[in-house]
Amino acid sequence: MITALNRIGLSHVVLHQRRFEDTSIDIEVSGGKVRGHITCDARYPPVDCSEITGIYSRLMDWHLLPEVRDGSDETAQRCRAWHEALSTWTEIAPGCVMNRAVASATNRSKPYQSQLIRQTGFSVPDTLVTNDPELVRDFRAQHGRLIYKSISAVRSIVSELDDDAA
Structure with a gap:
């Protein structure tokens, strides 16, 4: 600049x-x-x-x-x-x-961003926001491969939920 x-x-x-x-x-x-x-x-x-x-x-x-x-x-x-x-x-x-x-401000909430994206007609994958390990296991069993990331405004690394991470 x-x-x-x-x-x-x-x-x-x-x-x-x-x-x-x-x-x-x-x-x-x-x-x-x-x-x-x-x-x-x-x-x-x-x-x-x-x-x-x-x-x-x-x-x-x-x-x-x-x-x-x-x-x-x-x-x-x-x-x-x-x-x-x-x-x-x-x-x-x-x-x-x-x-x-x-x-x-919308950048500070990934769930809110996801809603806005869906409203504009883009396809948004099924999403789970939780800190409950049991819910994550059930979601993984239902969907197979998952990615995970922070929902905060802080930059985070998007990763696949493999067995080690799980």
Whole structure:
């Protein structure tokens, strides 16, 4: 993304979520308008939020950042507050925002996604959502080969349920 923006000459700012300690976000909503600024690097002037016309967001879960995992409770609190401010801003910012959390909310529930997919006419295989081993054994006996995966929003590895896994 950065290379493409540089190539076409568009000015941009990169917010690196691991640098939350060095990046200030000062935003307010008043009269239906978002005002404030973001300071990404002390070498550059603050960016006026009203001048930002597009946002491309690719945040990972802040709990998993090494700075938080290996840091103090105080560091975790600062990181959480920074991410809440950034997430709130990307949800209400005017202009083009890629990956608003609200737009990807269905990605957080595989069973819900499955219902939406079925409603559009796609074929969806029989599915069992359980943590009960007996129900899994019965489902396997009925269907033969099975695949399994997490139903959470966290990426998971899709695997065949072989005898070792069972």
